[in-house]
Amino acid sequence: MASERPAFLIRDALLDRFLAGQFAQGERLNEQKLAQEFNVSRTPLREALQLLSASGLVRLEHRRGAFVHYPSLEELIEMFEFMADVEALCGRYAAQRIDDPTLERLRQTVIACETAVEAGDLPAYFDANRDFHRTIYGASGNSFLAAEAERLLNRLAPFRRTQLQARGRMQQSLAEHRDIFDAIAARDAERAAGALRPHVALQGNRFNDLVVSYRRVQQGK
Amino acid sequence: MASERPAFLIRDALLDRFLAGQFAQGERLNEQKLAQEFNVSRTPLREALQLLSASGLVRLEHRRGAFVHYPSLEELIEMFEFMADVEALCGRYAAQRIDDPTLERLRQTVIACETAVEAGDLPAYFDANRDFHRTIYGASGNSFLAAEAERLLNRLAPFRRTQLQARGRMQQSLAEHRDIFDAIAARDAERAAGALRPHVALQGNRFNDLVVSYRRVQQGK
DNA sequence: GTCAACCCGCCTGTATACAAAATATGACGC
DNA sequence: GCGTCATATTTTGTATACAGGCGGGTTGAC
Numbered sequence: 001m002a003s004e005r006p007a008f009l010i011r012d013a014l015l016d017r018f019l020a021g022q023f024a025q026g027e028r029l030n031e032q033k034l035a036q037e038f039n040v041s042r043t044p045l046r047e048a049l050q051l052l053s054a055s056g057l058v059r060l061e062h063r064r065g066a067f068v069h070y071p072s073l074e075e076l077i078e079m080f081e082f083m084a085d086v087e088a089l090c091g092r093y094a095a096q097r098i099d100d101p102t103l104e105r106l107r108q109t110v111i112a113c114e115t116a117v118e119a120g121d122l123p124a125y126f127d128a129n130r131d132f133h134r135t136i137y138g139a140s141g142n143s144f145l146a147a148e149a150e151r152l153l154n155r156l157a158p159f160r161r162t163q164l165q166a167r168g169r170m171q172q173s174l175a176e177h178r179d180i181f182d183a184i185a186a187r188d189a190e191r192a193a194g195a196l197r198p199h200v201a202l203q204g205n206r207f208n209d210l211v212v213s214y215r216r217v218q219q220g221k
Numbered sequence: 222m223a224s225e226r227p228a229f230l231i232r233d234a235l236l237d238r239f240l241a242g243q244f245a246q247g248e249r250l251n252e253q254k255l256a257q258e259f260n261v262s263r264t265p266l267r268e269a270l271q272l273l274s275a276s277g278l279v280r281l282e283h284r285r286g287a288f289v290h291y292p293s294l295e296e297l298i299e300m301f302e303f304m305a306d307v308e309a310l311c312g313r314y315a316a317q318r319i320d321d322p323t324l325e326r327l328r329q330t331v332i333a334c335e336t337a338v339e340a341g342d343l344p345a346y347f348d349a350n351r352d353f354h355r356t357i358y359g360a361s362g363n364s365f366l367a368a369e370a371e372r373l374l375n376r377l378a379p380f381r382r383t384q385l386q387a388r389g390r391m392q393q394s395l396a397e398h399r400d401i402f403d404a405i406a407a408r409d410a411e412r413a414a415g416a417l418r419p420h421v422a423l424q425g426n427r428f429n430d431l432v433v434s435y436r437r438v439q440q441g442k
Numbered sequence: 443g444t445c446a447a448c449c450c451g452c453c454t455g456t457a458t459a460c461a462a463a464a465t466a467t468g469a470c471g472c
Numbered sequence: 473g474c475g476t477c478a479t480a481t482t483t484t485g486t487a488t489a490c491a492g493g494c495g496g497g498t499t500g501a502c
């Protein structure tokens with residue numbers, strides 16, 4: 001059993017608290033208190049805070065402390081715009097470069113999405129959806145790009161989850177997955193990119209959904 | 222005078238050492254020795270190592286230490302491919318969204334490039350070139366995208382510098398800048414993106430240049 | 443002679459101690 | 473009553489102390 005680094009565990013635990021809305025925007029995080037809560041010293045806790053600052057959820061101010069910084073609505077919109085373009089990029093390269101075994105794996109992730117939709121299982125769909133997208137990242141043949149895409153995915157994941165909760169969104173998402181898969185299977189780079197961008201981007205009802213879920217997170221509920 | 226965080230100063234100092242080739246690939250970095258060299262304790266030094274691990278130059282292995290990890294040639298190629306696409310993205314949005322004052326600032330950066338070329342001043346061109354690209358990032362109207370682009374720029378900067386050293390490369394780069402500027406000024410998004418991608422991407426001689434400079438850095442000179 | 447196990451030393455990871463800066467508190471003056 | 477200055481307390485940042493793991497070297501057995 002690999003005893004993970006405590007800093008990572010603490011980071012993840014803090015992330016859960018963030019997503020559960022236990023911290024208010026701009027709140028100052030007290031190192032001593034948090035260290036006591038996690039039964040560690042301040043050293044690994046500070047490490048965790050530094051990790052979180054890299055992902056933007058915490059802002060470190062020299063000699064002032066760590067402050068909670070949820071992305072503003074504007075930042076979220078910008079992040080989704082970029083994410084959509086990055087995913088389109090992955091799709092474009094994937095269509096050009098995917099090999100048959102990977103294409104088959106991608107097909108399996110689509111099937112997993114179908115199964116989840118039929119069962120009406122949202123968490124399962126969330127996982128299958130993630131697999132689908134990550135498989136495309138890997139199929140891009142550029143592992144640096146894939147890593148960057150995954151980093152963004154992790155950062156936006158909580159907000160993407162809430163997007164799937166709206167009625168009918170899961171079915172729509174699945175239909176788009178089928179389109180994307182077909183484009184990649186047909187090695188049609190432009191069609192793959194063109195199908196992926198709106199799949200990820202905020203538009204129409206999606207935008208409104210985000211605003212709602214944003215307010216919800218913001219108010220800690 | 223703002224007493225900067227020591228960890229940042231140490232990180233930058235270490236970066237200089239990396240670029241000067243003072244560390245060999247895979248070399249293990251001894252915390253105690255480095256801490257002594259910088260006249261600090263291990264605490265801020267470890268902080269600096271964690272910062273460097275975020276930019277990929279150092280790989281941290283639990284209970285084993287920090288290891289130097291220069292990007293391989295393959296990784297570099299992947300990074301340049303992604304960078305080219307990200308810059309193209311910035312250019313596309315910039316053409317759509319740039320306002321007149323920013324366009325004027327962009328014109329000034331092109332003029333600064335011209336001045337540097339006429340003077341044959343490579344360092345000046347490097348700075349002007351950087352300003353040109355950063356202005357486009359900002360003009361994209363997406364500050365998240367701009368920040369990501371800048372992060373990539375910083376990470377690739379040392380390798381881009383060596384690319385400009387080849388004969389005639391500065392003139393060619395300037396000519397491409399003029400094209401890019403014209404496309405943005407004409408609000409032609411596709412042309413801007415189409416001009417930026419090859420400007421940044423590795424192709425033809427550029428690729429060979431990179432291989433050469435890579436070998437040079439790799440061997441610590 | 444080779445391989446394996448054990449032991450010792452070095453190094454990392456974590457806790458704690460200490461110093462200095464920032465903020466909170468209270469008193470004084472306007 | 474409000475603002476400002478001095479002081480006290482909290483809290484960060486850094487140094488140091490301590491514990492445990494990893495690696496290297498030596499020793500012993502086959």
